Amino acid sequence: MTDIFHLENKTALITGAASGIGAATARELSRAGAHVLLADINLAGSQSLAAELPSASAVPMDVTCAASIATVFANIPHLDILINNAGIGLVGTIADTSEEDFDRVIDVNVKSVFLVTQAALPLLLASRGSIVNIGSAAGTVGVKQRFAYCTSKGAIHAMTRQIAVDYPKELRANCIAPGTVQTPFVEGYLEKYHAHEKEKVRAELVARQPIGRLGTPEDIASLVRYLCSREAEFINGAIIPIDGGWTTA
Numbered sequence: 001m002t003d004i005f006h007l008e009n010k011t012a013l014i015t016g017a018a019s020g021i022g023a024a025t026a027r028e029l030s031r032a033g034a035h036v037l038l039a040d041i042n043l044a045g046s047q048s049l050a051a052e053l054p055s056a057s058a059v060p061m062d063v064t065c066a067a068s069i070a071t072v073f074a075n076i077p078h079l080d081i082l083i084n085n086a087g088i089g090l091v092g093t094i095a096d097t098s099e100e101d102f103d104r105v106i107d108v109n110v111k112s113v114f115l116v117t118q119a120a121l122p123l124l125l126a127s128r129g130s131i132v133n134i135g136s137a138a139g140t141v142g143v144k145q146r147f148a149y150c151t152s153k154g155a156i157h158a159m160t161r162q163i164a165v166d167y168p169k170e171l172r173a174n175c176i177a178p179g180t181v182q183t184p185f186v187e188g189y190l191e192k193y194h195a196h197e198k199e200k201v202r203a204e205l206v207a208r209q210p211i212g213r214l215g216t217p218e219d220i221a222s223l224v225r226y227l228c229s230r231e232a233e234f235i236n237g238a239i240i241p242i243d244g245g246w247t248t249a
Contacts, residue, residue: 004229004231005032005225005226005229005231006032006033006229006230007029007032007033007034007080007081007225007228007229008032008033008034009033010029010033010034010035010080010081010228011034011035011036011037011076011078011079011080011081012029012034012035012036012037012079012080012081012082012083012228013036013037013039013059013076013079013081013082013083013120014026014029014036014037014038014039014083014085015039015040015061015063015083015084015085015086015112015116016039016040016063016085016086016087017036017038017039017040017046017049017085018038018040018042018045018046018048018049019042019045019183019184020181020183020184020185020217021085021134021178021181021183021217021220021221022038022040022083022085022086023049023217024216024217024218024220024221025083025085025217025220025221025224025225026038026049026053026056027049027052027053027221028218028221028222028224028225029081029083029221029224029225029228030053030054030055030056032225032229034055034080034081034228035055035056035057036050036053036055036056036057037056037057037059037072037076038050038056038057038058038059039059039060039061039063039072039086039116040058040060040061040086041060041061041062041063043058043060046058046059046060059072059075060072063086063108063112063115063116064107064108064111064112064115066115066119069115069116069119070119072119073119073120073123076123078123078126078127079120079123079124079127079129080124080127080129080130080228081129081130081131081132081228082116082117082120082124082129082130082131082132083131083132083134083224084112084113084116084117084131084132084133084134084156085134086108086109086112087108087109087134087152087185088104088105088108088109089105089146089149089185089189090102090104090105090146090148090149091145091146091189091193092145092146092147092148093145093147094147097147097148101148102148102151105148105149105151105152106148106151106152106155109149109152109153109155109156110152110155110156110159113133113156113159114159117131117163124171125167125170125171128170128171129171129172130171130172130173130174130227130228131160131163131171131172131173131174132174132175132176132224132227132228133156133159133160133173133174133175133176134156134175134176134178134220135153135156135157135160135175135176135177135178135239136149136153136156136177136178137177137178137179137180137241137243137246137247138150138153138154139152139153139154139155139156139157139177139239140154140157140177140239140241140247141246141247153177156175157175157177157239160173160174160175160237160239161237161239164236164237165237168236168237172227172232172233172235172236173236173237174227174232174235174236174237174238174239174240175238175239175240176220176223176224176227176240176242177239177240177241177242177243177247178215178219178220178241178242178243179208179209179214179215179241179242179243179244179246179247180205180206180208180209180214180215180243180246181214181215181216181217181219181220182214182215182216182217183217186205186214190202208246209243209244209245209246210244210245210246210248210249211244211245212244213244214244215242215243215244219242220242223240223242227240
């Protein structure tokens with residue numbers, strides 16, 4: 001560990017922890033000294049990751065189900081950090097987004113943040129803890145063919161600010177807004193919608209970030225670690241872009 005951004009004796013729960021940004025965040029917070037609770041519907045994946053880390057536990061959680069969340073929190077005596085990372089995407093305009101698909105995106109991306117944060121709130125108030133929500137550049141700018149996804153991420157940005165206003169001295173709530181990050185999430189999108197032209201579309205995804213590359217899960221995880229640390233105690237209610245200059249351009 002380095003001399004800064006320590007998280008020793010802290011307990012962190014990360015949703016969607018089995019892969020991508022969630023897994024990288026688990027590794028980074030563990031490296032900082034935290035005990036990490038890996039919450040994911042993919043229990044086998046989170047168990048495999050937990051086995052790699054010095055102090056980690058895998059917990060099965062369906063973030064859209066209040067009963068599943070309550071079962072997990074019934075066994076958590078203390079919590080300092082909550083990372084709301086679980087999420088899904090959807091391609092489509094408002095005209096071709098079905099009500100069922102829209103509801104699913106809102107349930108996974110928005111309602112889950114409400115349910116998990118509400119369940120964690122007593123523990124976070126007791127520890128004067130930190131919440132980091134994973135938003136998106138798509139919550140700040142319009143992205144073509146992403147009606148439901150943009151809607152959901154904009155809601156997460158608003159939820160973050162509102163929680164920070166209601167609890168300005170009791171806890172901290174911040175949001176990271178990544179650009180396109182090289183994860184299984186993105187690979188799944190390319191395979192589902194652009195299997196015949198993956199490299200062409202991948203190049204287009206790279207091109208919309210002026211820095212000239214996709215983000216990495218580790219890029220995001222480093223910022224999560226900082227926001228959870230003592231050094232970031234003056235940051236509250238912030239929506240922080242980490243997008244290679246996409247939203248600036």
